[in-house]
Amino acid sequence: MSDSDVIVPGAPAVPAPGAPATATPEVPAVIPSDVPPAARPPRRLLRAGGATVAAALVGVVIGIGIIEVRYDDPAPATAAPAPATVPTPTATATPFGAKSNGNHFGSLRDLLLPVPAGFGLGPDDSGFGNDVELTGEQMLAAELDQEVLPLPKEQQDKLRKYWNDLHVKAAGVRTYTTQAGELTISMKLRQFNQQEVQKLNEYTAIFTGETGIFRTGPTVPGHAEAHCYLLPAPPSAPIDRLECSAAQGDLLVVMAVEGVAPLPKDRIVALLAQQLDRLAVPGASV
Structure with a gap:
């Protein structure tokens, strides 16, 4: 036997030709050691704004069962045959949704509204990509830099401190555009402390109310927590812009719309309502 062979303990003995079965000691069976191992599933990667993000940051795997059966002794000759079929375990857990306390679980990409009929994925949003989940650090490093650049140094420092104190956990971004390209929508989910989410949404409502x-x-309709406003524009402007904000537990939903004037407001509002329904507390549609 060579060093490249592996002994399998408990293998049956092999009798020599013409000799009694009890006269020959057991000869261990061998299995070549160069049998290739089973292929492992490759890790999935997600690219966000040129950076590669491990899919472990964005995915939740639920309902996968692994069953291992071992036999210490050979089965007797009279053993009953195994059943023809084995029941497959059924996954009953939802891979994403909201807990009873309003905090959401699962990937923010799953919580984002899927691309609706009549739309496709839109352009990149601020260089992040058009369908991506970011860590809190990534969101602050990229998006916050863009927000504070036009501000004086003192106000930049205050705004950075405010966002850092929120301890943003993650952010999800998905953009949508119509086939003709006359309407583009960006949907963002920012996940952080529920109380701060509510305060920020209320501030948006006051700031955009009667100023x-x-x-x-x-x-x-059906979502009093949502507040929408149109950005300043002259009556004859060919392009119009609308923004909406809503609080859903630990998620701040921000929708930005740009399109040919006049905007199809009913269609836009319907998409936002679908997004908020998806984040309903408790649970979310799959």
Whole structure:
């Protein structure tokens, strides 16, 4: 026997030709050691704004069962035959949704509204990509830099401290565009402390209410927590812009819309309502 062979303990003895079965000692069976191991599933990677993000950051695997059966002794000759079929375990858990306390679980990419009929994935949002989940650090490093650059140094420091104190856990981004390209929508989910999510959403409602800076936007039926407003624009502007904000537990939903004027507000509001329904507490549709 060579060093490249592996002994399997407990293998049956092999009798020599013409000799009694009891006269020959057991000869261990061997298995070549060069049998290739079973292939392991490759790790999935996600690219966000040029950076590669491990899929372990964005995915939750539920309902996979591994059953290992061992036999210490050979089965007797009279053993009953194994059943023809084995029941397959059924996964009953939801891979994403909301807990009873309002905190969401699962990938933010799963929580984002899937691309609806009549739309496709849109352009990259601020260099992040058009369908991506970011860690809190990634979101702050990229998006916050863009927000504070136009501000004086003192205000930049205050805004950075405010966002850092929120301890943002993650952010999900998905963009949608119509086939003709006349309407583009960006949907963002920012996950952090529920109380701060609510405060920030209320601040948005007050700031965009009766200040005279923004135009009043449409309401979202069944979602009083949603606030929409139109950005300043002259009446004859060919392009119009609308933004909406809503609080759902530990998620702040921000929708930004740009399209040919006049915007199809009913269609836009319907998409936002679908997104908020998906984040409903408790649970979410699959």
